[in-house]
Amino acid sequence: MSLQQIDAGMLSKMFLAGAKNLENKKEWINELNVFPVPDGDTGTNMTMTIMSAAREVTELGDAITMQGLCKAISGGSLRGARGNSGVILSQLFRGFTRRIKEEQTLTIPILAEAFDKAVETAYKAVMKPKEGTILTVARGAAQKAEELVEEGCTDMESFLSAVIKHAEYVLSQTPEMLPVLKQAGVVDSGGQGLIAVLSGAFDAFLGKEIDLSIKPAAGQKGAEGSARENQRQAEEQMEIKFGYCTEFIILLNKTFNIKTEMDFKAYLESIGDSIVCVADDSIVKVHVHTNDPGLAIQKALKYGALSNMKIDNMRLEHQEKLFKAAEASKAGNASPADSTPSAPPKDYGFIAVSVGEGINEIFKSLGVDYIIEGGQTMNPSTADILEAVEKVNAKTIFILPNNKNIILAANQAAELTAEKDLFVIPTKTIPQGITAVINFVPDLSPDENEANMLSEIGNVCTGQVTYAVRDTVIDDKEIKKGDFMGIGDDGILAVGSDMASVAGDTVSGMLKEDSELISIYYGSDVKEEEAESFRAQVAERYPDCDIELQYGGQPIYYYVMSVE
Amino acid sequence: MSNVAIVTDSNSGITQAAGKEMGIFVLPMPFMINEETYFEDIDLTQEEFYKKLASGADIATSQPSPESVMKLWDSVLSEYDELVHIPMSSGLSGSCQSAMILAQDYQGRVQVVNNQRISVTQRQSCLDAKLLASSGKSAKEIKEFLEADKFNSSIYIMLDTLYYLKKGGRITPAAAAIGTMLRLKPVLQIQGEKLDAFAKARTTNQGKSIMLNAIKGDIEKRFGGMTEDKHIWLQIAHTANLEEAHAYREEVLEHFPGYDVHIDALSLSVACHIGPGALALACCRKIQV
Numbered sequence: 027m028s029l030q031q032i033d034a035g036m037l038s039k040m041f042l043a044g045a046k047n048l049e050n051k052k053e054w055i056n057e058l059n060v061f062p063v064p065d066g067d068t069g070t071n072m073t074m075t076i077m078s079a080a081r082e083v084t085e086l087g088d089a090i091t092m093q094g095l096c097k098a099i100s101g102g103s104l105r106g107a108r109g110n111s112g113v114i115l116s117q118l119f120r121g122f123t124r125r126i127k128e129e130q131t132l133t134i135p136i137l138a139e140a141f142d143k144a145v146e147t148a149y150k151a152v153m154k155p156k157e158g159t160i161l162t163v164a165r166g167a168a169q170k171a172e173e174l175v176e177e178g179c180t181d182m183e184s185f186l187s188a189v190i191k192h193a194e195y196v197l198s199q200t201p202e203m204l205p206v207l208k209q210a211g212v213v214d215s216g217g218q219g220l221i222a223v224l225s226g227a228f229d230a231f232l233g234k235e236i237d238l239s240i241k242p243a244a245g246q247k248g249a250e251g252s253a254r255e256n257q258r259q260a261e262e263q264m265e266i267k268f269g270y271c272t273e274f275i276i277l278l279n280k281t282f283n284i285k286t287e288m289d290f291k292a293y294l295e296s297i298g299d300s301i302v303c304v305a306d307d308s309i310v311k312v313h314v315h316t317n318d319p320g321l322a323i324q325k326a327l328k329y330g331a332l333s334n335m336k337i338d339n340m341r342l343e344h345q346e347k348l349f350k351a352a353e354a355s356k357a358g359n360a361s362p363a364d365s366t367p368s369a370p371p372k373d374y375g376f377i378a379v380s381v382g383e384g385i386n387e388i389f390k391s392l393g394v395d396y397i398i399e400g401g402q403t404m405n406p407s408t409a410d411i412l413e414a415v416e417k418v419n420a421k422t423i424f425i426l427p428n429n430k431n432i433i434l435a436a437n438q439a440a441e442l443t444a445e446k447d448l449f450v451i452p453t454k455t456i457p458q459g460i461t462a463v464i465n466f467v468p469d470l471s472p473d474e475n476e477a478n479m480l481s482e483i484g485n486v487c488t489g490q491v492t493y494a495v496r497d498t499v500i501d502d503k504e505i506k507k508g509d510f511m512g513i514g515d516d517g518i519l520a521v522g523s524d525m526a527s528v529a530g531d532t533v534s535g536m537l538k539e540d541s542e543l544i545s546i547y548y549g550s551d552v553k554e555e556e557a558e559s560f561r562a563q564v565a566e567r568y569p570d571c572d573i574e575l576q577y578g579g580q581p582i583y584y585y586v587m588s589v590e
Numbered sequence: 591m592s593n594v595a596i597v598t599d600s601n602s603g604i605t606q607a608a609g610k611e612m613g614i615f616v617l618p619m620p621f622m623i624n625e626e627t628y629f630e631d632i633d634l635t636q637e638e639f640y641k642k643l644a645s646g647a648d649i650a651t652s653q654p655s656p657e658s659v660m661k662l663w664d665s666v667l668s669e670y671d672e673l674v675h676i677p678m679s680s681g682l683s684g685s686c687q688s689a690m691i692l693a694q695d696y697q698g699r700v701q702v703v704n705n706q707r708i709s710v711t712q713r714q715s716c717l718d719a720k721l722l723a724s725s726g727k728s729a730k731e732i733k734e735f736l737e738a739d740k741f742n743s744s745i746y747i748m749l750d751t752l753y754y755l756k757k758g759g760r761i762t763p764a765a766a767a768i769g770t771m772l773r774l775k776p777v778l779q780i781q782g783e784k785l786d787a788f789a790k791a792r793t794t795n796q797g798k799s800i801m802l803n804a805i806k807g808d809i810e811k812r813f814g815g816m817t818e819d820k821h822i823w824l825q826i827a828h829t830a831n832l833e834e835a836h837a838y839r840e841e842v843l844e845h846f847p848g849y850d851v852h853i854d855a856l857s858l859s860v861a862c863h864i865g866p867g868a869l870a871l872a873c874c875r876k877i878q879v
Contacts, residue, residue, distance in 0.1 A: 388772060464774065465796065467789040470807070478803065482796060542793040572793075574773055590793050 029231070030182045032132040034092040038083055040227035041099060042238045045080040047226025048219055049073045055222065057496070058215035068215035071109030071405055071431075074292050075116055076223065078106020078407070080240045081288065092130060096123035104438065105409040106288070111216035112405075113434035114148050114160050118220075121147025134185050138175045141168035141189075151434065158203030160216030166196030167224070186231060190224050197221055209499045268298045268315035274335040276310040276326050285409055290325065296404055297321050325399075374468065374475075375420025378459055379406055379428050379436075382580030385456055385547060392463045395420070405431050411439035415446060422447040422472045424479070426459040447472060451479050454515070455488035456578070457545060457588030487541075489514045489532040491525065491585040510584070526560055529585050533564055536589040537571075544571050547578030547586045560585070594723040594732065595670035597662065599654065599685065600630040601678035602712040603827065603854035614716050615673075617662055619859055622650040630858050639858050640830045640866050643754075651859040653685045656692055663692075663700055672699045672729035674719050676736070678859065679706040681783030701733035705740035706782050710825035710854050714743070714874045725879050735877070742875035744808045745780040746788060747827075747856075748797035750867030752776060777801060778864075794869075798838055801871040802845060813875045816846075823874045824849050827856040830866035838869060 029036070048055075048069075055069030079102030086094055100123045103116035121144035126132055132140070145168045149155050170192035171185070179185050197217045201208040230236055276282075282290075287310075294301045298316030310329065314322050319337045326332060376394040380386050386397050395418045400406040415423055423446055427436045433452045440448035449472060453459040462479040470478070494509045501517045512520035512532025519535035522528045533544060544564060548557035554577070561575040571589075578586055598604060599617040609616035618629035621639070624647050628634035643649060666673050675693070680686035686704050693700040707715045715736055722732045749755065752774070775797045779788035788804065791797035809815065809822055816822075824846060828835040832855070839851045855861075856870060 392772070460772070461792065461796075464772075464790050464792055465800070467800070467804075469788065474807070478800075482799075485796075540795075542795060545792075572773075576772070590796070 030133075030180070032137075032182070032231070033130070034090045034095050036231065037092070037132065038086070038090050038095050039238060040230045041083055041095075042080055042240060043230035043236045044223035044225075044227035045073075045076040045240065046236065046238060047229070048076055048222040051219075051222045055215050055219050058212045058218055068109065068111045068219060070296060071112040072115050072216065072219040074295070074407070075103050075107045075109075075112035077240065078288060078292070078409075079103035079116075079119065084240045093127055096127035099123050104442070105285075105412075106292070106407050107435055107438060108405040108407045109431045110152075110434050111160055111219060113151065113408075113438055114216065115220065115223075116438075117148040117151040118144040118164055121145070134171075134179060134182060135175050137185070138168070138171035141171045144168065151438075156204070158200045158207060159214050160220050162200065162203065163193050163196050163214070163217035163220050167193040167220075183232070186228050190221070190228055193217075193221055193224060206500060209502070211498070268317050269339060270317065270319045271313070271315055271338045272298075272319040272322050272336075273311075273313045274323065274326065274332045276312065276329050277331045277333060278308050278310060279330040280328070282310055282329055285413070286329070289407065289410055289413075290329070292407070293325050293404065294322060369419060371419045371421050373421055374466070374472075375418040375423040376426065376463055376466070377411070377414045377418060377423060378426040378463070379432055380456065380459070382547075382550065382578045384577035384579035385586075386579075388460060388547075388576065388578075389463065392460070393466075394426075394463060400432070405429070406435065408435045408438045408442065411436055412442060415439060415443055415448065420446070422449065424462075424466070424475070425450045426453045426462055428453045428456050428459040430454040449476050451476065451483065453483055455486075455490070455588070456547065456580075456586050457488045458483040458486050460545075461486045461588075461590065485590055487515055487536040487538070487589045489519055489536045489585075489587045489589075490583045491529045491532055491587075492583045494521075525584060526556075526563065529560055529587075530563060530567070532585075533587060533589070534567075536587070537568065538589070541568075541571055541589045543574065543590045544568065545574045545576070545588045545590075547576050547580070549578055549580045549582070549584045549586070551581070552584050557585075593669075593671045594727070594729050595666045595673040596676065596716055596719045596723065597666060597673050598676045598712065598716045599678055601683075601708060601857035601859055602676070602716055603709050603857055604713055604716065606631050612717075612720065614720065615662060615666055617654050617659065619678075619857070620652050620654060620658075621858065621862070622652060623647050634858070636830070636855055636858070639861070643862060643866065649862045651683075651862060653683060653688055656688065659689060659692055663696065667696075667699060672701070674723070674729050674732045674736075675700055675702045676705070676707070676712060676715050676719060677702065678712060678857070679708045679780070679783070680704050681706050682708060682785065683859070698730065701729040703733050703736045705736045707740070707743060708780060709745070709857050709860060709870070710827045710852060710872045711743040711745055711874050713852075713854065714823055714825070718877045721877070721879060739875075739877060741782065742813065743873065744805060744812075745827075745870055745872040746801040746804050747778045747780070747860075747864065747868055747870040748791065748794070748801060749776050749778065749864050750831075751865055754863055754865035777804075779804070794834075798841065798869070798871075801869075802842065805871055805873050806845070809873060813873070820849055821876045822846075822849065823876060824851045825870075825872040825874070826851060826853045827870040827872065828853070829856045829861040829864060829868040831869055834867075834869055838871070842871065 052069035052073045056067040059068060079099045082098035082102035086098055100120045103119045107113045107116040122140045125140035125143040129136055145165045148161055155161050167189050170189050174185055174188055197213050200214040200217055207214060291301055294314045297318060298314045301314050316322055377396045378389045378394045379398045379400050380389050381399060389397055396414045398406045398410055398414050425436045425448060427433045436450045440450050451462045453462050462483050465478050465482045466475055489512050491510060491512050494505045494507055494511055496507050498505050503518050503521050505521050509521050509523060510525045510528040511518055512528050514535055520528045520531035546561060557575060561573055565573050597615040600619045604614055604616050606616055618632045621628045623642050675689055677685040677689050689702045693702045705715060719732050722735055774790045776787055777789045777791060777797055777800050779786060789800050791800055826835050826838055835853050839853060842851055
């Protein structure tokens with residue numbers, strides 16, 4: 027007879043299996059993104075969210091209580107939440123665990139109630155819940171569960187199986203609810219991620235053999251070293267996906283606690299694989315396979331000076347020196363030398379999420395205290411934002427997420443902060459962020475400033491020019507892989523194979539009768555002369571507008587533009 | 591009842607012609623342009639001034655000479671018992687300080703008002719003084735009244751460019767606070783002695799709405815809110831920007847229906863530091879006589 031109740035030990039296994047399954051399907055889920063832009067990776071965001079929780083669950087060891095497990099799942103996913111679907115996933119977990127934490131074992135009715143609580147919590151976290159998304163899939167599952175309870179279902183296995191089947195059915199219907207999905211010929215990626223978690227968990231319940239090892243926080247379990255070694259060698263037999271083996275040592279000049287380590291590794295995971303990251307009190311050894319070693323190095327430089335750097339082209343050498351330090355040391359337990367600011371806090375501080383050295387400079391020149399690198403390719407987590415909040419010594423802090431996929435994580439950070447007043451100005455684009463900070467008036471109260479900024483960002487139209495990563499159809503426009511696309515606030519404004527004319531059409535799509543100023547921030551892949559000639563072209567076409575060209579230095583987006 | 595005259599300088603925006611009509615004596619401010627001296631509204635019109643400013647001429651402001659001040663006073667006092675002298679803000683010029691010293695030789699017949707007004711708000715002070723004089727107040731009483739009332743006004747000025755502010759070097763703290771890579775339109779505030787950066791805008795419309803909100807805030811917080819009796823004077827001032835000023839008046843009236851909104855050119859001593867294309871919004875609380 028199969029299991030009829032789920033205890034903490036089983037639930038922990040199921041959770042890890044769910045996390046693992048999501049991770050395995052990550053790339054596939056990424057490809058479900060509607061917009062064929064090289065960013066906004068739902069699979070990656072959800073995986074990083076759940077992995078943050080999985081690590082905390084793994085750290086519980088064998089003595090698992092329902093209380094402790096719930097705390098690890100809820101807290102870990104909350105802190106690790108990235109991207110909208112990641113935040114929603116974390117809220118689902120939060121609601122779910124809130125219902126079950128007092129229980130010893132879970133029965134079918136309890137599970138049904140917990141699903142319901144999960145859905146309720148997640149819907150509340152989103153200001154304007156949209157149907158045809160992960161929320162709809164979760165609600166479908168919860169409703170099915172309730173139905174099954176009412177029908178008197180008593181067999182756990184058939185209960186779980188029926189719930190997941192129904193969730194899959196709801197997922198298959200998402201294109202009918204969201205036209206953008208239908209046109210692009212995909213189902214909702216967040217919903218697909220949730221199914222991956224549920225089916226992984228179900229496999230564990232059925233007792234299927236699953237590798238539950240979660241990439242541990244470094245140096246935690248020496249015994250796993252050899253297993254990982256094998257795995258790495260196995261990977262090498264396969265096609266090399268990431269071409270440069272990158273190794274270095276960081277000589278720390280900042281605290282590198284579990285949280286920073288987690289974030290750093292999460293970042294490395296986003297740019298490569300085969301990650302080893304071992305920290306002790308003063309140094310961190312790092313190993314990663316990546317296609318862009320520069321990114322790893324840049325990120326590492328934030329924590330200290332680098333030494334023993336070595337970068338090999340594995341595609342050429344197909345041979346790699348393995349980093350042997352797994353058992354070297356213990357994870358550097360956070361030295362609680364908290365940078366308690368001795369200076370009295372100032373009244374106002376600003377945190378902006380930004381990418382590109384030019385744009386970072388602009389934000390800094392406008393008085394932004396702290397820049398969180400990220401945005402397009404990398405959504406910062408709630409923990410990243412909390413860390414930034416810690417570093418800004420001000421009573422009131424305005425946060426500019428500058429990306430619609432980061433707003434929820436920022437809101438979550440605001441909820442988790444007690445000692446400082448956090449105002450999240452829901453800026454969806456870099457130009458909105460710039461306008462918000464420009465309109466800040468130090469003499470006004472926080473509420474007045476918030477109101478001003480909110481009303482001003484409403485007057486900014488943004489357009490961004492990038493390239494398509496695959497063929498698709500959006501807004502009735504056929505897009506070929508490699509095409510240039512101009513994306514406005516409400517969808518695609520222009521598509522074509524000539525960048526300058528796509529950028530030009532994007533501007534005309536944004537312009538209104540009373541527009542006064544066109545700002546153009548050109549990216550790292552655009553030459554200055556190219557940008558200048560584009561500016562001249564725009565100036566000729568719109569003689570009544572002021573035009574301002576600035577170096578943004580952002581990756582992926584050739585031009586980020588705004589019209590005010 | 592003594593017979594009290596009102597004297598001001600051309601920073602009030604009151605032209606010689608308007609002064610005659612209103613019964614207010616206006617002392618023209620001298621300018622040094624390429625080392626030649628001109629007097630505002632006497633041998634230097636607004637148009638000529640902006641032409642010279644645009645041509646990059648070296649323009650310097652200076653105080654009225656003691657001689658010119660005393661000459662005007664003497665001639666006024668030959669007809670009047672007393673006079674109230676309302677110079678431009680002591681925070682922006684030494685004119686007030688000098689006038690106070692000169693006044694010591696007039697046995698109390700000349701009362702110099704140090705109420706830190708400029709342009710449209712200085713003009714309003716002159717009108718208020720006129721009203722007080724006609725209600726029988728002495729020069730000393732008028733001076734005391736206006737000085738007690740000095741903070742009941744507020745001015746915000748949006749600049750079209752930072753160029754002149756930087757060039758002049760006179761208002762450095764404000765300029766320094768707004769130094770940035772982006773082209774911005776700074777909004778300055780004149781409040782008592784202080785002329786400083788208040789906020790910044792990217793576009794004219796943003797700047798206009800910042801000023802409007804700031805004035806609304808001042809009225810709400812400092813002047814007892816918007817009331818039925820419309821106890822606030824509103825003013826718009828500009829530098830070579832009359833058309834925009836008229837358009838702005840329409841916008842302001844949408845927020846303050848039925849209010850008086852006076853438009854004036856900003857005085858040239860302010861204009862030479864901020865350049866053409868600036869727009870200002872000001873308010874004064876109406877006095878209770």
